[in-house]
Amino acid sequence: MNSQKIANSSFYKNRYLYSFTGTDIFYFWRMIPKRIQFTLYIILIFIVFFSCQNPKKNTAKITNDKAKIEKTIHAADLFYKNKKFDSAFYFYNKARTKCNPNKDAKSYVYCMYYMSEIQQNHEDFIGSTITAKETIPYLNKIKDPNQVWNIYSVLGRNYYYTYDYPTAIYYYSKAFVLKVDRINTLEAKNNIAAIYLDQGKYNKALKIFLSISKEKLVLQNPIYYSKILDYIGICYLKLKNSKALTFFKKSIQINSATKHEEGLGKTYYNLAEYHHNNKALSMMYAKLSYKNHTLSGNTNDRLLALKFIIENTVSPSEIKENALLYIKENHRIYAFRQKAKNQFAKMKYDSKREKDENLKLKAQKIKNELQLEKQESKNIISYIIIILASCLIVFVYYYLTARNNRQKIEATYQSETRISKKLHDELANDIYHTLAFVENRNLSAEENRNYLLKKLDDIYSRTSDLSKKNIPTLSNQNFTISLKEMISGFSTSKINLLINGLDEISWDQLDEMKKVSVYRIIQELLVNMKKHSDATLVAISLQKGNNTIIINYTDNGKGIDSNKMVHKNGLHNIENRIRAIKGEVEIGSDFGKGFKVLIKFPA
Incomplete structure (x- = not known):
């Protein structure tokens, strides 16, 4: 049955395609009202006119956009320098949304690098990794290898902090194939050695740190040199060598x-561990570490020093005091960082949503601009093709519309003819005989009245049957099939329909009215979904409880504000049908959170 329908549909489509002749075009062009013909002529004139315009007028706009991006980046740099990282992140994010990474990869990667740095500093390592990886498709457009290395360095640190050492080493090692500054190469070696240190490969790490300590660039940088000395000391400490x-x-x-408080804090902590056998000396260095980390604002290492103090304190009152301080500080830091993570994620999401809303228009506009720049000499030919295609679409539209109207008129005529013949052949004679019976019989007799009522009832029943000829039957045998076919008709490439429990219900035990109500209610819900919700996923679940049938409808569309919900025709029809079969309906929806309907009625 279905295959026959498909075959017929294909036949008519092919017939429309191949019976389209030049005579038909001329005929239907004459059928178009002169007012519409004039409008088409005006549109064609404007298209030809604008095709001759010079596209260089867009150059000023592009230059202006570039200046705005640079101004926004400059504002972000100032906030970053002053350690106002939330504002810096906002302006970097604003600048990168205005960048076209295919044309201005340098600015785009620059903004994304600092955004990922800010996320990393707030220990949002996953968010930082996602931000940094968004730049990878455009790194081959960057001329400065040091800028490329910045991205690899951020990724390496993120994987290091999340204990994925092999991946961290992979990104750090990329410095050795890039022609970057010597300091970046040394930093990569330093980071790889730090990983070996965490892995317990102390000799391997020591070898790298000793080689770095001899570099001229390191010796000229006191802070960096002291850091390397500290690492060498840790390696010797782990190897139980007094050289530490x-x-x-x-x-x-x-x-x-150099009054480098953070460096002092780290070295004092290492000395506290070194003198672990001398409790007094060890505690002195631990407290110095805590003090310097407090002054430098290094919260992580400050808590580490405080933890060391707690573990080595003897006095119960001091332990309690320090433990409470540790818990308070740890909670404050966690809350601050969690708030920052959410804030940065929201900034990116809001900008992405705004960008996505205009993405199609901007992409098409950019594509048109590129085509104008590259194929200026072919503009006239291109517009002629567009004009011809537009005309062809108009002609085809009117042709198909006219043919469809003819078919509708023909179908209506055939339907009216059939109904008229049915009325004449089946009902006219019966009505005539009934009239004759009324004229010739005494209706006061009970037998004659009963006969007349029986004849009228029969005529009414046959008239009712005739009016329902075009309504699909929902008998026990084909109800499930009809319902499935109706539901599947709403499934498209953009709408995924899931139905569960349809075959588990014994529909033959329901009366005809309830089956028709179920059919029409589901149909009404799907029609509303397709018209209004923009849903991509729809789930319909049917199940039978204790003498009750439950229908649960859910979609992920844009929903309706429950405070402003108005029960218009669709919802009103559903409620009326449910009440007719003594059922209940619950409608739940919030704007942006989909649409849900729960229906219950007695089986």
Whole structure:
């Protein structure tokens, strides 16, 4: 049955396609009202006119956009320099949404790098990784290899902080194939050695740190040099070599001279661990570490030093005091970072949503501009093709519309003819005989009245049957099939329909009215979904409880504001049908959160 319908449909489509002749075009062009013909002529004149315009007028706009991006980046840099990271993130994000990464990859990657740095500093390592990886498709457009290395460095640190050491080493190692500054290569070696240190490969890490300590660039940078000395001291400490103390002391001297509080805090902590057998000396260094980390604002290492103090304190009152301080600080830091993560994620989401709304228009506009720049000499030919295609579409539209109207008129005529013949052949004679019976019989007799009522009832029943000829039957045998066919008719490439439990209900036990109500209610819900909701996923679940049938409808469309919900025709019809079969209906929806309907009625 279905295959026959499909075959017939294909036949008519092909017939429309191949019976389209030049005579038909001329005929239907004459059928178009002269007012519409004039409008088409005006449109064609404007298209030809604008095709001759010089596209260079867009150059000023492009230059202006570039200036706005640079101004926004400059504002972001100032906020970043002043450690106002939330404002810096906002302006970097604003600038990157205005960038076209295919044309201005440098600005785009620059903004994304600092955004990922800010997320990393707030320990949003997953968010930072996602941001940094968005730049990878455009790194081959960057001429400065140091800028490319910045992205790899951020990714390496993210994977290091999340203990994915092999991937971290992979991104750090990319510095060795890039022609970057020597300091970036040394930083990569330093980071790889730090991973070996965490992995317990102390000799391997020590070898790299010792080689870095001899570099001229490192010796000229006191802060960096003290950091390397500290790492060398840690390696010796782990190897239980007394040389560790020499390197720690030298690092202390350099950091004290430069007043580098963060470096002092790290080295004092290492000395506290080194002197773990001397409780008094160990606690002194731990407290110095805590003090310097507090001054430098390094919260993570400050908490680490406080934890060391708690673990090595003997006095119960001091332990309690420090433990409460640790819990309070840890909670404050967690809350602050969580708030920052959510804030940065929301900024990116809002800008992405705004960008997506205009993406299609901008993409088409950019594509047209590129075509104008590259194929200026072919503009006239291109517009002629467009004009011809537009005319062809108009002609085809009117041709198909006219043919469809003719078919509708023909179908209406055939239907009216059939109904007229049915009325004449089946009802006219019966009505005539009934009239004759009324004229010739005494209706006061009960037998004659009963006969007349029986004849009228029969005529009414046959008239009712005739009016329902075009209504699909929902008998026990074909109800499930009809319902499935109706539901599947709403499934498209953009709408995924899921139905569950349809075959598990014994429909033959329901009366005809309930089956018709179920059919029409589901049809009404799907029609409303297709018209209004923009849903991509629809789920319909049917199940039978204790003498009750439950229908649960859910879609992921845009929904309706429950406070402003107005029960218009569709919802009103559903409620009326449910009440007619003594059922209940619950409609739940919030704007942007989909649409849900729960229906219950007695089986």
